[in-house]
Amino acid sequence: MTLIAMIPARMGSQRLAKKNLRELGGVPLIVRAIRKCRAAGVFDAVWVNSEHPDFGPIAEAEGAHFHQRPAELGDNQATSEQYVHEFLQGHNCDWLFQVHSIAPLLTAREVTSFVRFSVESDYDAVLSYIPEQIECAIAGKPINFTFSQKTNSQELEPIQRITWSITAWRRDAYLATFEAGGCATYAGRVGFYPVGPVSGHVIKTEDDLKLAEALLPLVGEA
16 A cells, blocks of 8 residues: 655745745744654655745755646645646555645644554545534534533534644545546545644644744644
């Protein structure tokens, strides 16, 4: 069985300029992601996927491979489904694991556990999520509680908030669904794997980066 880790790294960013190159604890986010994937010890190859060639030397210096996607798949209009599909067309594997550099507090240990859960399952796609055991609503309508009674928080059904910190797909299922015109992100049988609230923290703004700096001592480099 062949398992590939793919780290997407678009150079452009609207809210946080060149966010993949921003440093957390003195280490660029893209470098942290590569080192985490290698430390997990479960991948046959680790690839950085970007439209910008500057990520090539960084990947190679850290012992990873570099896939340069077409320029049109690196702008704000391109979707993740498109660049994942383009990558999978050129890389044969059984499972693809997308590991986001902007979720730097997800640990190598959690990556290992997520991968093992995925490959031992019957799922075709596995999503990482944070369990939120608190009253939640959409458009003013309760999801996991009712207005007819007050329920203790510990008795509520947890909401599964998808984090995208790490995601898994069976290659064949993803390609078949995409090429049939379906939504490949949720191809086939979809499973869910919980991560902690710190591990699911995603950096999209300067404030997110500052919060990650404050949280970093809680996870260290594990």
